[in-house]
Amino acid sequence: MAIDRNRSLEARQVFRCRTMVLIRPTYHRVPGVRAGARSATLAATLLVMLAFAAGSARASTLVIEGAGNGHGVGMSQDGALGLARHGWSYQAILAHYYTATTLGRAPAKSVIRVLVGSRVVRVALERYVRGVVAAEMPSGWPLAALQAQAVASRTYALTSHAGGSRFDVYSDTRSQVYLGVAAETSASNAAVASTAGQIVLYGGHPATTYFSASSGGMTENIENSFIGAQPQPWLVGVPDPYDSGPAARWKVTISFTSLAAHLRGLYMGSLLGIEVSKRGVSPRIVSARVLGSLGSTSVTGPELASRLGLGSTWLYFFIRDGSLVRAEPDRSGHPASPPSAPGGSPAAPATPPPALPQGGQQAPDAPVGFSATGGVLAR
Numbered sequence: 001m002a003i004d005r006n007r008s009l010e011a012r013q014v015f016r017c018r019t020m021v022l023i024r025p026t027y028h029r030v031p032g033v034r035a036g037a038r039s040a041t042l043a044a045t046l047l048v049m050l051a052f053a054a055g056s057a058r059a060s061t062l063v064i065e066g067a068g069n070g071h072g073v074g075m076s077q078d079g080a081l082g083l084a085r086h087g088w089s090y091q092a093i094l095a096h097y098y099t100a101t102t103l104g105r106a107p108a109k110s111v112i113r114v115l116v117g118s119r120v121v122r123v124a125l126e127r128y129v130r131g132v133v134a135a136e137m138p139s140g141w142p143l144a145a146l147q148a149q150a151v152a153s154r155t156y157a158l159t160s161h162a163g164g165s166r167f168d169v170y171s172d173t174r175s176q177v178y179l180g181v182a183a184e185t186s187a188s189n190a191a192v193a194s195t196a197g198q199i200v201l202y203g204g205h206p207a208t209t210y211f212s213a214s215s216g217g218m219t220e221n222i223e224n225s226f227i228g229a230q231p232q233p234w235l236v237g238v239p240d241p242y243d244s245g246p247a248a249r250w251k252v253t254i255s256f257t258s259l260a261a262h263l264r265g266l267y268m269g270s271l272l273g274i275e276v277s278k279r280g281v282s283p284r285i286v287s288a289r290v291l292g293s294l295g296s297t298s299v300t301g302p303e304l305a306s307r308l309g310l311g312s313t314w315l316y317f318f319i320r321d322g323s324l325v326r327a328e329p330d331r332s333g334h335p336a337s338p339p340s341a342p343g344g345s346p347a348a349p350a351t352p353p354p355a356l357p358q359g360g361q362q363a364p365d366a367p368v369g370f371s372a373t374g375g376v377l378a379r
Contacts, residue, residue, distance in 0.1 A: 060256050060319050060320060060321050061253050061254065061255050061256065061319075061320045062253070062254045062255075062256065062259050062273075062274075062317060062318070062319060062320075062328075063251065063252075063253050063317070063318040063319070063320050063325065064251065064252050064253070064254065064308070064310070064315055064316070064317060064318075065249075065250075065251050065315070065316045065318070066216075066249075066250050066251070066252070066310060066312050066314055066315045066316070067216025067217060067248060067249055067250070067312060067314040068212070068213075068214045068215050068216025068217075068243075068247060068248065068284075068312040068314050069212065069213040069214040069216075069247035069311045069312055070212025070213045070214060070215075070311060070312065071210070071212050071220070071225040071226065071302075071313075072212055072215045072216065072218070072219050072220040072225055072237075072282055072284060072312070072313075072314065073210040073211075073212065073219065073220055073221075073222050073225050073226065073235055074097055074098060074152075074209055074210035074211045074212070074219065074235055075093070075094070075097040075098070075148065075149075075152055075209065075210075075211035075212075076097070076211070076212060076213070076214055076215035076219060076240050076243050077136070077137055077145075077149070077211060077212070077213050077214070078213060078214040078215070078243045078244070078245035078247065078248065079097075079214070079215050079219075079240040079242055079243035080093050080097075080144075080145045080148050080149070081141050081142070081145050081242075081245070082240075082241070082242020082243055082244060083096065083144075083145075083242050084141070084142035084143075084144035084145040084148075085142060085242070086242055088144060089144055090143075090144045090145075090147035090148040090150075090151065090195065091103065093144060093145070093148040094148050094151055094152065094200055096238060097211075097219065097238065098200050098202070098207060098209060098234045098235070099233065099234050099235075099236050099238065100202065100233060100234060101200050101201060101202045101207055101234050102200075102201050102202075103151070103198050103199070103200065103201065104198070104199055104200075104201040104204070104206075105197050105198065105199065106125060106154060106155075106158060106197050106198070106199045106206075107158075109124075110124075110125035110158060111123065111124055111125065112124075112125055112128045112157045112158075112168050112169060113163070113166075113167040113168045113169075114128065114167065114168070114169055114170075114171050114178055115162075115163055115166075115167045115169070115170050115171060116171045116178075117171075120163075120166060120167045123178075125154065125157065125158070126192065126196060126197075128157060128178060129150055129153050129154045129157070129192050130181075130183075130184050130188065130189055130192050131178045131179055131180040131181065131182075131183050131184065132153045132157075132176045132177065132178050132179075132183070133146060133149050133150050133153060133183075133188040133191060133192055134179075134183040134184055134185045134187075134188035135176075135177040135178065135179040135183040136149060136153065136176060136177055137149045137188075139185040139187040139188045140187070143187070143190070143191055143194075146187060146188055146190075146191035147191045147194060147195050149191070149211075150188075150191045150192045150195045151195050151198050151199065151200060151209075152200065152209040152211050153176055153209075154195075154197075154198065154199055155199040155200040155206055155207065155208075155209040156176060156208065156209045156210075156211075157169055157176065158199060158206050159206050159207070159208040159209070160175060160208075162174065162175050200234075202233065202234045207232075207234050208232070208235075210222070210235060213245075213247060214243055214245050214247040214248055214312075215240040215243050215282070216240075216243065216247070216248055216249070216282070216312065216314050217239070217240050217241070217243055217248060218237055218238070218239055218240055218281070218282040218283075219236075219237050219238050219240055219282065220237045220280045220281060220282040220284050221235065221236050221237050221280055221281055222235040222236075224237075224279075224280030224281065224282075224284060224286050225280065225284060225301075225302070225313065227286070227300045227301075227302060236281075237280065237281035237282050247311075247312075252310075253320070254308070256271060259271060259308075262307050262308055262309070263290050263307055266290040266297045266299055266307070267290045267291060267292030267295065267296060267297060268292045268293075268294040268295030268296075269292045269293035269294030269295065270292065270293040270294075271290070271291070271292060272291040272292060272293055273291050273317070273319065273328050273329070274288055274289070274290055274291065274304070274317050274328055275288060275289045275291055275296075275328060275329040275330070275331065276288045276317070276328070276329070276330040276331065276332050277289055277298070277331055277332065278331075278332050279332040279333075279334045282314060283314070283332065283334045284301055284312070284313040284314045284315075285301030285304060285305075285313045285314075285315055285332075286300070286301050286313075287299070287300055287301065288300075288301065288304055290304075301313035301315075316330075317330075
C-alpha cells in the first residue's frame with residue numbers, strides 16, 4: 001500500500017481472521033523518520049498479523065453442513081422411494097424428475113454392449129435392465145420406484161456412449177451397475193417386465209436419464225453439476241419433497257490442519273478459508289475460491305467436494321472457534337445457512353456420504369476426481 005508523504009495516513013484495512021477482526025493501526029508521519037523505515041515497519045506489522053491469522057486458522061475447525069449424495073441431476077432414488085410411498089405411479093415419478101418428457105418405445109431387438117472387465121459383452125436390452133435394477137435399487141422398495149428405475153436405466157443404456165464405437169456402458173459405477181443374473185430378484189424382474197420396452201422421450205427422442213442416490217430435497221440443472229455440459233431442458237432442478245433418506249442432511253467437521261492438506265496447491269501462504277462464488281438452483285456449489293494469506297485460487301464445486309472426500313456439492317461452510325460459529329463468506333446470493341430438511345422438519349446430522357462414483361453415463365467434460373454420473377450400488 002502506497003504511503004502519502006504529504007499528509008498523515010489514517011486509512012485502516014480490515015483483515016479477516018479465524019478468531020477476530022484485526023484493524024491496521026493509524027500511522028502518522030513522524031519528522032526525521034524516513035519513508036523506507038515507515039514502510040519496513042508497516043511490512044513487519046502485516047507479517048505479524050498474517051502469522052497470527054494463520055495460527056488462529058490452524059486452531060479452528062471447519063464445519064460442513066451438506067445435503068444429498070451424488071450429482072443431483074435427474075431422478076433421485078431416495079426421492080423416488082418417497083414419491084412411491086406417497087402413492088405416485090412410475091409414470092408420474094419419471095415426469096416429475098425429467099421435465100416435459102413422455103414415455104415411448106425402445107427400438108425392437110435392442111442390444112447393449114457392456115464392458116465387463118476387459119471384455120465387451122453384447123446383452124439384449126431387457127436382460128441387461130434386469131441385471132441393473134436390483135443392483136441400483138433395493139428390491140424391497142415399492143413397485144413404482146423399481147419401475148421408474150427400470151425405465152430410467154433402460155433409457156440410459158440406449159443413450160450412453162461411454163466407450164465410443166467400442167462399447168455403450170461400463171458394468172460398474174462409471175456407468176450403471178450391471179451384475180447380470182446374480183442381481184435379479186422376483187420383485188425387480190416384475191418391475192422390468194411391467195415396463196418392458198418403455199423409455200423416456202423428450203421431443204420424440206430418447207432423453208439421457210441421469211439419476212443419483214439422493215438429491216437432498218432439490219435436484220440440479222445439469223450445467224451446474226456437470227461443469228462444461230450444455231443445458232438440457234429435461235434436466236433442470238425441481239423440488240424433491242420426499243427425499244428424506246439418511247443422506248438428505250448431514251454434517252462433518254474438519255480441522256484446519258486436515259483441510260489445508262486436502263486443499264494443498266489451491267492456495268498460497270497459509271489457508272484462511274473457503275469463499276463460495278456461485279451456486280446452482282438447488283443450491284449446489286458451482287464455483288468457489290480457496291483463500292490463502294498470499295493468494296487464492298478458483299475451484300469448481302465438484303473438484304472442491306472431491307478434495308474434501310464428499311459425495312455432494314450441496315455444501316455450506318462454517319468456522320468454529322471454541323463456542324463461536326460463523327458462516328464462511330458466500331457471494332452466491334443464497335441464504336447463509338442450509339434450509340431445513342425435506343418435509344419441513346430438521347433432520348438429525350448424519351455421517352456424510354463418501355465421494356463414490358455414482359453410476360450412470362459419464363458426462364461430457366466431467367471434472368477429475370468427482371463422478372459426473374448417476375446412481376449408486378443398492379444399499
